[in-house]
Amino acid sequence: MAMLARSAHGELLVGLSRAQVRPVPDGLASKLVTAGRFGGLAVRSTADCPFAGAGSDLRIRLVVPNDYIEQFSELPSPALDDWVAREVSGPLSRGYPIDSIQLGVTPLAAEYAARFGDSLPAASKNLAERVNPLGVGVTVSVGLDDLSASYPPSAGRFGIDAAPVLERTLPSAAGLSLDAYPFLLALGATDPATVAFLALEPTAQGFWDDGGGLWYADALSSVHDAAVYALEGLGFGDLPVSLTTGWPTDGAAGATARRTATFLEGAARWTAGGEGSPKRPGANMSLVFRELLDEDTAELTEDAPWSRRWGIYDSAASSKLNVSAVGTYALVPGVDYETVDRTFCVVRSEAPDDALLSGLSFACNATDCTSIQKDASCYSPPSLRRHATIAYNGFFQDRGQDASACDFGGTKVARPEQPREACGIPTPASARATTVASATGHPITASRVAKTRPVEGHAGVPTPQQSERDEGCDTRTT
Known part of the structure; x- marks a missing residue:
């Protein structure tokens, strides 16, 4: 209505x-x-x-x-x-x-x-x-x-x-x-x-x-x-x-x-x-x-x-x-969108806990860690490696996917592997994209996924798969 x-x-x-x-x-x-x-x-x-x-x-x-x-x-x-x-x-x-x-x-x-x-x-x-x-x-x-x-x-x-x-x-x-x-x-x-x-x-x-x-x-x-x-x-x-x-x-x-x-x-x-x-x-x-x-x-x-x-x-x-x-929609009428590839940053399996804790604290002082707060959408199960993946990736995205922002003292690396999906890490939006999520025990991986983002002066409005988070984890393509 x-x-x-x-x-x-x-x-x-x-x-x-x-x-x-x-x-x-x-x-x-x-x-x-x-x-x-x-x-x-x-x-x-x-x-x-x-x-x-x-x-x-x-x-x-x-x-x-x-x-x-x-x-x-x-x-x-x-x-x-x-x-x-x-x-x-x-x-x-x-x-x-x-x-x-x-x-x-x-x-x-x-x-x-x-x-x-x-x-x-x-x-x-x-x-x-x-x-x-x-x-x-x-x-x-x-x-x-x-x-x-x-x-x-x-x-x-x-x-x-x-x-x-x-x-x-x-x-x-x-x-x-x-x-x-x-x-x-x-x-x-x-x-x-x-x-x-x-x-x-x-x-x-x-x-x-x-x-x-x-x-x-x-x-x-x-x-x-x-x-x-x-x-x-x-x-x-x-x-x-x-x-x-x-x-x-x-x-x-x-x-x-x-x-x-x-x-x-x-x-x-x-x-x-x-x-x-x-x-x-x-x-x-x-x-x-x-x-x-x-x-x-x-x-x-x-x-x-x-x-x-x-x-x-x-x-x-x-x-x-x-x-x-x-009148709010996943794709806003009158806004032009472009499709870009995004890279995601996840945790090394061999990274020690003390290094992850240090990196997690650093990342959350500089990026939005709302989703891994207690009772938030991606808190459970409360895994240090999983939380670090979400925080590190947020830091990485905020800095335009610059390779230097996916390191954290060697606890992360960009590598074309296919880890399992984790809450808060986007899923592929098209067949040409590779899996990007990380779960506990997987190395840091930087894979590419299609994303639609609003831009000004860009012709054409693609129609990506529309999804919406309900209760629980956010699995939207971002």
Whole structure:
């Protein structure tokens, strides 16, 4: 079922970060956004979306980095004046359809230790005074953790630290931006029905909120209305609430491409359905899906091993999902592809464990090792040699298959052998390609396989075998 991401009833935007090891070209990024039928973009700078200027149907939400908040709170503030001229008034004069500015990303979170408690109210007021006359509103960003309670929605209240700051900040705000990730709530859930509800499964069972006397059929309405009740508690019950959310495709047991696709489709239904929420029936719902593209430069931590896999597309602009509701496909309409040969790097059977551990640590400091984190798609079976193969090969691909990147102190080598397939190492896409995967005990091998990759200005669109990872290992041709 196809539906427009933006309609008369609401708006589905997508975050666009250009923080990839090899940045996706502007023209290709534009085609990905168009293929997704998103109504707008959330970006840190209009420089990230030069294709969204005059003549574009996209709406732009600018997201101010937290580090600017303290500077914006000062008067006079050359930093604020320069930023408004560079990111707002200048682009508006060139036709960029900027309609809102989000001040920070959950600046009241506990990790900032009240750093922005004093500066946020003044920063919001100063920014609003400069951009409101230009027709642009300022929204204040909070996270679900800034609420002392969010379930049931009628119990929604801001915490004792956030509430007094928001009371002083919200008078100058045009809305509240709520970062809410049902995925994080699902991490500790053991009941399949709870996970289905959080993942926006269309057949999931909802719940009755006795306090509000309302039925909640989906997780997005639940967290949205928790924020509405919390705003009412501060005297700002009419303030619009927009959500920023997403579901990663790897890095945890519940992070899969299939579940991300389901969640994205649910988000599209939520914004386009025209039903509003139980607390605000008929309201226009606005949502930002966290990332269009994976950020393979994002910090990978033990607490958040999924941090590089929030994207609908991977960092090379290949689709991880096939979601008809928002128009994303393995091959994006209007994007030209070329077929190239790729070489893959795998482990020597005689390599000692201590050398593999050293090489694995080095590779994972420089490339994306999400898939071999505990509970991720390629963690099991937990073999050192298998994990090293996946990490080494990622390092090798990130560096353009340069022969010097497939060595690691002699623990890897390029040799035309035919090892067994391993999770996370692509399989052949055509009869002329040789097997490229490695499993435990096989030497490092560099074999060649056909791959389709998006390019600009290349004639012809080949049709490779389309595959999609569901639960478990990723065996897509990459």
